Amino acid sequence: MTTARRTRRALSVGEVTDALLGVVALVPSTLLYNKFFGTWSYLSTFALTVVGATVAAVAGVVFRWPRAVRIAVACVGLVAVIVPTALSGTLHGALPTKDTATELGLGLISGWAKMLSVSLPATASGQVLVFFILMNWIAAHTVVATAIVRRSPAAPVVPPVLAYAVGLVMVATPVGTYMGVTALLVTVALVQIMLRARRVTVRAGQTTAHESVKPARNRWYPIVGGIALTLIPLAAGVAATRTGLFGEGVHRADPRPLQPNPSLVPDILTPLATVKPQLRADPPKQVLTATFPAGATVPPAVAVAALDRFDGFTWTTDDEFLTAGQRLAGGRLHQNPTTVTARITIADLPSQFVPVLGWPNQLTFTANSPASVGFSATSGSLITDKPLRPGTVYELTGQFHSATELTSTAEPTAISDDDPYWRLPPDMSAYLDTLPQQITGTIPDAVGKLAAVNSFLRNLPYNLDAPPGHSYADINRVVAATQTREDGHAEQHAAAFAVMARKLGYQSRVVVGYRLHHTGNGTFVVTSKDATAWAEVHFEKYGWIAYDPTDVHQTKRTPPAPASASTSTPTRVPADTAPTSKSDTVTPEPVSPPRSVSWVVVALAVALSTVCLIGLWVLSILARKAVRRQRRRRAQNNAAQVAGAWEESVDRLAELGLPVKLSMTPLEFSRHADSRFGERTAALSMLAEQATTAVFGPEHINTDDAARAWQLERRLRRDLYPGWRRLRSLRTWLSPRPLTIRRSKPTRRPRGRQP
Template identity: 40%
Template sequence: MNRDTLFRLAEVAMCAVATIATGLLYGRFFASLGYLPAVCVAALVGALVAAVTGLRRWRMSLTLLLAVAGFAVVAVYGVFRSTLYFGLPTWNTASQLARGVLDGWVRMLLVAPPADTQADLLITPVLITWIAAFTAATLALRTRSVLAPIAPALVAFALALLYLGKQPGIHLTATILFLAAGLSLMLLRTIRVGAWSERDQRTMTSRLVFGVPAVVVIAVPAVLYGQVSPLASGEQRFDPRTLRPPPVRIIDTLTPLATLKGQLREEPPRRLFTVRVDGQERLDRIRVAALNQFDGVSWASTDQFLIAGRQLAADPAMTKSRTVSARVEIEDLSGPFLPAIGWPDRLDIAQSDENPVGFSTTSGVLVSTLRSLRGVTYDVAGEVTDRDDGLFRATPTTTPEYRGNTELPGDMPPLLRALAQQLTATEPTPYGKLLAIEEHLRGLPYGLEGLSGHSYAALVRLLTRTSVGNAEQNASAFAVLARSAGFPARVAVGYRLGERSGDSYVVTTHDAHAWAEVHFDDYGWVAFEPTDMSQGGSGSSDRPTTAPRPAEAPVAQPPADVRPPPTAPRPGNNQREGLLEAAFVAAGPMALLVLLMLTILGLKARRRRRRRRARGNAARVMGAWQEAADRLIERGIPTSGSLTASEIAVHATGTLGNAANPLVEMVPLATMAVYARDEPDDDDVYRAWQLESQLRRQLYPGRFSVRRLRARLDPRPVIAGWRQARQPGESPR
């Protein structure tokens, strides 16, 4: 096995490693590492098939046929093993494989990450990985381009990021591995393509000594920049799921908040469902819906639901929590919302393609598409906020994805804004301000005989005590007052859990309830109880206590002079801010790229000017020859100092054909400049530079072309000049 074959195999290995790095990204998409073996096998076998066919120089038709067969084997035995019959593929195997290849990429955009490792989801990463590894290795073995083999892995990397969407994290391991493999691949190809002569052993060594540190110098700043970039949090990342209609749609013309009073007045109360809690955990409520949009008349939800798997996406801002597991058995509950504990992160429920279960990754709400929930049973585990003294020091979440939870319509009555300012003025902490609003609302009269509704008008009646209210109005009032004070708040609809009987809570229509929630860093959505339920049940809460407050709660009065409320932000503001932030993120790399391009152009222009003005006609003739050699380097033709001018010209003619004729005519002038006793005359200098200009025109006939621009920006002549300057004793090229 000669040195060239070893380099080719090393390049194939780097193609496989770079492609495996793209496969590591799917660890944020799948809930477990069960996907990884199939993806790694696809990368390794794809590169191996390309290596066998490329080294033997098989025809492309036969190569593609073998590639398709190889992918089929990997897909059948690595993805669809469950469809085999005694180790042999069946008709079901073929149909599922065909459906997975055609529809798998769409299926991945319909589920909520992290997803279960299912065959119909796994087939797409395996296919992308296979194509990337096979194409990259084929380009490495069949082309001379330095950059082409890394392009397939780069495309696969970008596709994986698209499928991840807004999943948080910087993918450190995958990024480091991809950069190291990709840059090493380019280094190996630069050495192999450039050092075509066996006499270039010293050149190869010097290139390795120079290239390996360069790989580190490029990779380390790139990784560090990725860690501090605003895109690392996932908030401003592009998610293709937002461009598609939601796969799970619910038809609910009536906000669940409006059904609250009707359930409370049912006589006798109707049993809805039973909650069986694991362990000794005690719960006081269970949520079914979260309403985050208020138009001044009613609260609604803007949730979009993706298909839920067993593992559900967690709230990344929720770090101080405990896990509570329960089994929910529904007896007579209207859909589409499914009761859930805290922020659900695991779900075990029977579902099908016709009737999937939807999950909102922005609110933690579960929905079903079944027409009736009667008899539905499922296991659910959720993260419940740990209420501790740290809440007094906690800060509300201010990231862009929660800014929509602070918006209010512009026609908000001045009375509400003035009351919010009055209640929160003396409290130093955010949590204390919210407790002040909560305690004020708990001091209002409670009753079911008041008017229904939770519009601005209903809230004014409640706060001026011209009408009694219930949980519907109190929860809405809290959310409006909290948003007026700048807090990300929403209204939650669900049920109170009363006395526990053994390990179960029995929920009836008389337990229907609504409350408000505010999102805090580290704590997630924290529940606030603005309704005094002492007349209808226990109003206990496990929130931290504070110092006693005045017994007399203030009564809201219309203010004499209040400034008009500011106009609610337009929906496009968040998009505009996101675009500006994305532009700012891209400005850094773009500025560095422009600076690098200008530096390369400046160095080339300065060196050309210095060569033309060198002392002595011999040095000027050699300057023209060196400029011509730089043009060859830009075309990927090696010009090592160990080669004579004639050898360089012969090799250039074999590659460029007649376009290299000016270089052939320049050989006698360069040889005379080095070995002749007398200095060349001015005519020889003029002729040498004239031939150099003619060579440039024949290499790039058009005045404006992409190839000409790429040659002008090619840094290889500059790097070759630096390398030659560190090797005294070699004759100039």
């Protein structure tokens, strides 16, 4: 006994073209991830993924493998692509390890959560790249198989559109719009639909000798219509981009904060309160050692925590920290910033915050790497799940601007209603409310005003024995008193500068860190005695410029110099970031910012609109089928009613995927259906004889024949869906295939005379 050998299936040129177009339609969704990964290196992984998925899909179709075999081959191929690309760091030589299996499982199951909780740009490796490969493998495998097997013109377009929608969610953070790649996707999709619809029409509309031949020019109608449908959305997209109808992509809804890492939360309320205890530690504790390359420009201090929220009592931060990779984004400095790289070794760091230089761009741990590192693209702060262990070593690259780069024309960044860096709570004392204006007087430029405030605070006595605290009351006590016991230290001075800068209308914050004291050979040993705090103001094109309002050598109160336009440039510390415009005037009383539209609301609106469109599409199909059935049932004569029953029966078989060739006679079509469905189409054979009579001898059809024809049509519907298959009939009723069949003239409802 021999087993029948499966014959290979040959692919037509049209099927190969459809598969290639489907793969090309995946390119736009992949281009979105340039801003996600910050590099084009991931494209090689995408190419390997698409090639592997295409080979697996084509092999399954050509060799006619069973579904279980196709799935198994696809899974093996997927793992074969993931391991050497995304998980190469877990291999022992060329062999997978336990870590490989763990990372593979986590990436496949929860890689989507990792992608939604990572700080951008993400490193193209590990669990993030695993899920990226998984998405593109599924999309490529599905689109190729669908393009070859399915006949629906729009079927191969669905996977690329879904991949593009997922990509938009994943890359929601970067500013900007994606009209270019969207236009590319729409173009490829419409071209593919146009070509497939043309081929399906040609296959379904094969003419016979007795059919009329349409003019040759009509053959171009589908192509011209397809080109029109392609150009219209492209023109609409260009117009929308030019007019800003859909916005500029600045305030994009981002799902990333909805997947926070609970371990990346500061363990103290405000690091500002730790400055004085560290300064009073005896003996001082070594905190870290920073080693810079020879000849490098070194910033005056390393920053630990940036505090942006002030409630009248405490400076805090509510930064959202996302899992960080080696490359860090945000805070673009446009005016040729100084870039510095240092090797930092931790000795005894008292908090979860990671010391940084200016605005950090790259972070690489070389010893005692923490389990999780978070980065805030808003403030430039880094945090770990636990305080860094002694002996932890990392290399950090940062950018900053020197204070001497500021000129009198430099402008602070414009403020907005929803900006937390300018808000001040009420209940400020009358003295503190008017003090900034008294200090700055008639100074016209922002740099001069901030320099005058900085000079005023540096002339206040420094006293480490002063009471702690940085509330409105503490600030007022320090700037208004004349007695030694009412003097302050860095905690009050930094808080006072930030408050007065905001009162003048500038974005400001308080930063806690450590001063750097050179010890030779590019090495800086930092101890608890170097703890300090300063204030920073955000300047357009320069980023955060640090002002040090504390003079540790000042022991007596010195009256400030009269305010004038020639006030000297202040002493400053580090710097970071860069953005937008200007504001020199005093800010009004804080107002509640307008409520931004939640991305959840936007998603629900999009989902509701999609459901409504799908619902309208479904209703249109059902309504058109119902109207056509009634028209056939109530045709003008008996022969036309029999022909209508036959056409309804043909429609039911078309819904099940049976090809409708118009060159077939009713008897030939019934035998064709019998070869596929067997006894389930017995009623069709009897109906075929009546349909043949209705076409060629309509005068022999009476009322009973018409009634029997529709009884056979109902019997066919019942026989096609016996038992549990009846549920499937609900799905086939939604199929638009019968609405696309082009009827040949011999099968149209006859208009013969009524006997």
